[in-house]
Amino acid sequence: MYIESYGCQMNFSDSEIVTSILSKEGFDATKDITQADLVFVNTCSIREKAELTVRKRLEFYNSIKRNKNPKMLVGVLGCMAERLKEKFLEEEKLVDIVVGPDSYRDLPNLITEVEDGRKAVNVFLSLEETYADISPIRLRGNGVSAFVSITRGCDNMCSFCVVPFTRGRERSRDPESIIEECRELFKNGYKEVTLLGQNVDSYLWYGGGAKKDFKKASKDARENSVRFADLLEKVAKINPLLRVRFSTSNPQDMSIDVIDMISKYNNICKYIHLPVQSGSDKILKLMKRGYNRSEYIKLIDDIKKRIPDCAISMDMISGFCSESENDHLETLSLMDYVKYDFGYMFKYSERPNTSAARMKDDVSDTTKQRRLSEIIAKQQSHSFLHMNDKIGQTLEVLIEGVSKKSDQHFFGRTTYNSTVVFEKKEKKIGDYVMVKIENCTSATLQGKII
Ligand code: SAH
Numbered sequence: 001m002y003i004e005s006y007g008c009q010m011n012f013s014d015s016e017i018v019t020s021i022l023s024k025e026g027f028d029a030t031k032d033i034t035q036a037d038l039v040f041v042n043t044c045s046i047r048e049k050a051e052l053t054v055r056k057r058l059e060f061y062n063s064i065k066r067n068k069n070p071k072m073l074v075g076v077l078g079c080m081a082e083r084l085k086e087k088f089l090e091e092e093k094l095v096d097i098v099v100g101p102d103s104y105r106d107l108p109n110l111i112t113e114v115e116d117g118r119k120a121v122n123v124f125l126s127l128e129e130t131y132a133d134i135s136p137i138r139l140r141g142n143g144v145s146a147f148v149s150i151t152r153g154c155d156n157m158c159s160f161c162v163v164p165f166t167r168g169r170e171r172s173r174d175p176e177s178i179i180e181e182c183r184e185l186f187k188n189g190y191k192e193v194t195l196l197g198q199n200v201d202s203y204l205w206y207g208g209g210a211k212k213d214f215k216k217a218s219k220d221a222r223e224n225s226v227r228f229a230d231l232l233e234k235v236a237k238i239n240p241l242l243r244v245r246f247s248t249s250n251p252q253d254m255s256i257d258v259i260d261m262i263s264k265y266n267n268i269c270k271y272i273h274l275p276v277q278s279g280s281d282k283i284l285k286l287m288k289r290g291y292n293r294s295e296y297i298k299l300i301d302d303i304k305k306r307i308p309d310c311a312i313s314m315d316m317i318s319g320f321c322s323e324s325e326n327d328h329l330e331t332l333s334l335m336d337y338v339k340y341d342f343g344y345m346f347k348y349s350e351r352p353n354t355s356a357a358r359m360k361d362d363v364s365d366t367t368k369q370r371r372l373s374e375i376i377a378k379q380q381s382h383s384f385l386h387m388n389d390k391i392g393q394t395l396e397v398l399i400e401g402v403s404k405k406s407d408q409h410f411f412g413r414t415t416y417n418s419t420v421v422f423e424k425k426e427k428k429i430g431d432y433v434m435v436k437i438e439n440c441t442s443a444t445l446q447g448k449i450i
């Protein structure tokens with residue numbers, strides 16, 4: 001089998017689960033698509049552009065199937081499979097299998113169905129599936145850092161977002177299975193885990209079941225429940241040499257306990273990805289984000305009070321329905337207040353069936369693009385400020401690989417998630433080193449091991 005992944009970290013993590021499920025059936029992963037009997041693409045629906053990228057890849061698979069490998073089966077996994085369901089089979093004639101994010105355990109049966117000459121679809125969304133017992137087969141092999149999913153789905157229903165439709169209701173994974181997976185990773189030489197969920201701060205384990213049923217659980221179950229801060233502590237305690245990261249924090253759910261836990265443990269990285277989407281109260285309300293500008297600022301202040309050097313990043317959307325020039329200026333002024341370390345910035349893209357799709361997508365593409373460019377320019381200047389600030393400091397870096405630009409150099413990351421490039425010396429991938437920062441661009445730091 002050959003598997004390709006698009007979109008968020010969760011998709012990359014899911015592909016590792018799929019690989020594990022199929023390896024039990026005797027499928028080996030290959031990196032050469034022309035050798036594969038089975039080709040999977042794990043898809044993303046978050047913006048129209050993401051879907052177009054996948055459509056292009058399907059054309060490419062089609063050409064391979066026609067010219068080199070006529071027996072090859074093609075499966076579409078993930079969010080686009082869930083969103084389009086059977087329609088995929090009608091639209092993309094070469095697709096044989098369509099499988100949503102909660103149905104990967106059914107893959108062996110679906111493959112058999114296709115081998116029997118039928119098309120196979122399973123897009124059932126579950127209230128319980130977390131793949132807790134499946135040990136992912138790591139595909140992104142640096143052997144140093146791994147993704148570990150802790151929740152699936154999302155209950156927030158932000159008006160612009162397709163995720164609640166494609167990934168279903170939010171549910172949390174058994175903490176024991178999470179700890180076990182992280183322990184195993186550390187035993188195998190991994191030095192960093194990133195705990196993944198759409199909204200990690202709403203992690204809640206009370207012995208099984210969907211989050212929405214928590215209120216109905218027994219008193220005992222509720223009292224012994226595990227929340228995200230507790231989970232972070234359990235993972236941090238595995239070993240001080242295992243770095244812990246997490247993503248994504250939703251501002252509406254992030255609690256002081258989590259911030260305190262970051263400052264309590266040296267191995268929990270001082271970096272919080274805190275998507276804001278807009279700086280305007282009017283737009284935040286239309287987006288149904290569940291916080292307003294002043295609540296968001298209060299959270300930022302709380303973080304900076306407790307962890308003054310904490311790095312913070314955001315996601316931002318330009319040109320959401322009815323966004324005025326004034327709303328856009330509020331976004332820019334919020335950025336000036338927070339001075340984010342990093343940012344992931346997008347033009348609003350209407351997604352079918354979301355509640356925003358019923359609003360007017362009335363900001364022209366030119367305006368969306370111009371506002372986006374202004375946001376990106378501002379972010380670059382802020383990123384540069386933060387990078388510049390680090391010059392002269394000596395920072396701990398976990399070595400993750402050989403620099404793309406020079407085989408005499410390694411790259412790694414600081415606790416703040418900034419990338420550092422430095423000469424190799426006698427060190428190896430997976431080592432922690434102290435690096436004195438001497439120079440920077442807006443994206444990387446350069447330094448020397450001391
Ligand atoms: N769970 C995360 C978001 C996951 S989606 C949160 O709490 O915010 C990743 C990012 O994609 C979002 O933060 C948003 O900035 C962007 N995004 C989602 N839907 C979008 C849309 N319809 N158009 C443009 N960007 C979108």
Ligand code: F3S
Pocket residue numbers: 154155156157158161162163164198199250
């Ligand atoms: Fe999407 Fe909002 Fe959830 S952006 S993933 S609905 S927190």
